[in-house]
Amino acid sequence: MADTTRDPVTGRMTTGHEWNGIEELETPIPRVVLFFLAATALFSIGYWLLMPAWPFGWSYTKGLLGIDQREVVTEQVRDAAAERAGWTTRIANASFAEIKADPALMRRVVETGRTLFEDNCAVCHGTKGKGGPGFPNLAAGSWLWGGAPEAIAETIRVGINGTAKDTRTSQMLAFGRDGVLQREQVLAVVAYVRSLSGLALTATEQASLPAGKEVFAQNCVACHGPEGKGMQDLGAPDLTDTNWIYGGDAQSVLNTVHGGRQGHMPSWEGRLSPTEIKLLALYVGTLGGEKK
Structure with missing residues (x-):
């Protein structure tokens, strides 16, 4: 066994390990570390007993408290839908002019429309609606098919050169490639x-x-x-x-x-509800005005 001695500075015993004149002290684990390890172990055991924790493959332990996070989330979604139903019903039933004249409703339009736009439209038009090469700038107030909310909603619904039966159709000829012009x-x-x-x-x-x-x-x-x-x-x-x-x-x-050119925009009918299309049309109108 290695010889152990008492360190004259700290008063602790050494382990007997020495390297190049440096001896290793026998330092015990701090009590605070042992306390937190014990507390963590007790908390884990308590959580396992009270909350859903252990999977069985076909199910899981339910816990003594019987808390089901799926039910909690379902209830939260249900409450949120009920809260939204009040103002979404008003938007669905009101005219575009009536909605725009209601500041409280328009605040809802901007909040919800922004999320809808970023989730569905920003990939082409950008988060601010400023577009890019091949994609119109929706904030410029220069509209291909009209900037009134009704016209914007119709464009969103049927798309442009899309697969919808009543899609908007537009194409520019290839005047040079097809020999129309020298x-x-x-x-x-x-x-x-x-x-x-x-x-x-x-x-x-x-x-x-x-x-x-x-x-x-x-x-x-x-x-x-x-x-x-x-x-x-x-x-x-x-x-x-x-x-x-x-x-x-x-x-x-x-x-x-x-x-020539032939732009494309998908039809959002069936992907978005009529109320969501209405919300988007109103929101797009706030990006840069409805001058044209």
Whole structure:
């Protein structure tokens, strides 16, 4: 056995282990540690006896208190649904105008609509509704199919170029790829379209504006209108503002005119209830106004 000695500083015995002149003390476990270990063991035993704890494979121990968390959660969900029923029923039965005129209801719309939007729409349009390449900016107030709550609700319900029987349908032709226009005509109309929203043009683009205006009049006014302000009945965007779905730089507009575009939005009917669609339509209207 190793020789043990008493340490002159601490008064504790050493273990007899020594390394390079350093001796190891025989230090007992602090009593506070033993206390907490005992308390933890007693708490565990008490919890096992009182609460559901041990699985059997087909069931579990119910505990002496008989507490069932599933029943607790079910009751909480039931209470929450009952609390929501009061104002959701009002939203379901009231007109859009009546809801917007009620500040208390609109607070509910914003709170609940934000959650619905983030869960279902933010993946494409962003959490703030500002969109991105290929996805419209819902906060800009520039609407393809109309920004009134009724129009927004209908777009949400049926989708765009979707699978619903009455889906909204819109497509832009591939004027360059399909040979409808020659490349010089495509470049000219690209310059003209960009000029409609006041974008800076090169000298070459400026020189092509008369030809571009003529190409536009012959090929584009049927959907975008003679002034390029779009047609909401067709889902054709306003080309005179600064909101570009696919980008307003020369290359992006060239890609659009040459290859065409066909956006897509799923139909939410059947996935969301009519009340949820109504809530979403009202919430989307608060993102950037309902000017158009």
